[in-house]
Amino acid sequence: MPELPEVETTRRGIAPHCEGQTIAQVKVRNGSLRWPVPGDLAAQMNGQVIRTVERRAKYLFLNLDHGTAIVHLGMSGSLRIITDGAPAEKHDHIDLVLHSGVTLRFNDPRRFGCWLWADSAETHPLIASLGPEPLSAEFTGRMLFQLSRSRNTPVKSFIMDSHVVVGVGNIYANEALFHAGIHPKRKAGRISLDRYQRLAEAIREILSAAILMGGTTLRDFVNSDGKPGYFAQSLLVYGRAGEPCPNCETPLKEIRMNGRSTVYCTGCQR
Template sequence: MPELPEVETTRRGIAPHCEGQTITRVTVRNPSLRWPVPDDLAQRLEGQIIRTVDRRAKYLFLNLDGGTVIVHLGMSGSLRVITEDTPPLAHDHVELGLASGVTLRFNDPRRFGCWLWADAAEHHPLIASLGPEPLSPEFNGPLLYRLSRGKQTPVKAFIMDSHVVVGVGNIYANEALYKAGIHPKRKAGRISLDRYHRLADAIRETLSAAILMGGTTLRDFVNSDGKPGYFAQSLLVYGRPDEPCRECLRPLKEIRMNNRSTVYCPRCQR
């Protein structure tokens, strides 16, 4: 599933081609995504100018004068900038033709993504209750410490809660906890302020590095030009069970938490 770094990579890839461009055509080949594509999407968008392309959590915003298109890539979706004469593939469901002659095309084999319209995106029910962005000044150790008090939840689940902080998916939670030296099953409410400072720094460092490398390609993700992300080559623990820890050389262990793979070092993470 594309996580925050992959979505941010997509945003950076499509923004230069979309911002300031007039939408000349909207084609919906299959409206049956996670939520149905609005019947009047073409009516709302054609003739409108895409002012900015922004991101909030794992949602992309195509901001127009009259509102915002909210796009989510789901588990297998991708947005690509192509020439308008490129033949559609089997799972190309939505596309926008732009005045420049290029097309923004949405491909989603599993159809768990979405294209929704919002008059005010930040007040949309999908967005309104989200926590802070992990790369923003609002996210820090004291925030994690305050929100965690009294929590019996394992810290890995705590930092993956989008009401606490957005965009820390399974891969990046594994990596950040390893860098911070925190056991993924430790109760969130029993972690000190000092350790939360380290964890917030590790989350920022991990996500920033992944963005610079174009995200992590494990199964389906490709960025806006069809190329994979390369952060997978830098993973310290995720996908490396039984391999040696890069610090102590002891074998890494794998457990299941909420049906997700969790890999950690039993010596370095406490």
């Protein structure tokens, strides 16, 4: 599943081709996504100018003069810039044809992504209750500490809760907890302020590095120019169960938490 760095990589890839461009045509070939594509999407968007392309959590906003298209890549979705007029293929569900001749194409084999329409994106029910961005000044170790008091949920689940902080998906939660030396099953309410400050810094550093490297290479993810990210080469624990810990050489252990792979070091993470 594309996580925050992959979505931010997509935003940066498509924005120069889309911002300031007028939408000539919206083609919806298959509107049966996670939620049905609004029947009036084309009528709402045709003829409008894409002013900005923004990201909030794992959602992308195509901000027009009147309203916003809210896009989520789901588990397997991608947005590609088409400049050569290549014909649509089986899983190419939506095209935005721009007056410049460029097409923004949405591909989603599993159809768990979405295209929605909102007069104001920030007040949409999917967006309004989201926590802070992990790279914002609002996100701090003290904030995590205060929100975690009396919480018995495991810390890994806590930092993956989008009402606490957005965009910390499974891969990056594994990596951040390893960097901070925190056991993924430790109760969120029993972690000190100092350790939360280390964890917040680890989350910021790992996500920033992943964005700079174009995201993590996943089976279903390609960015806007078709090139995968390369952060997978920097992963220290995720996907490395049974291999020696890079710090102490203890074999890394894998467990399942909420159906997700969780890899950690029994020696370094307490």
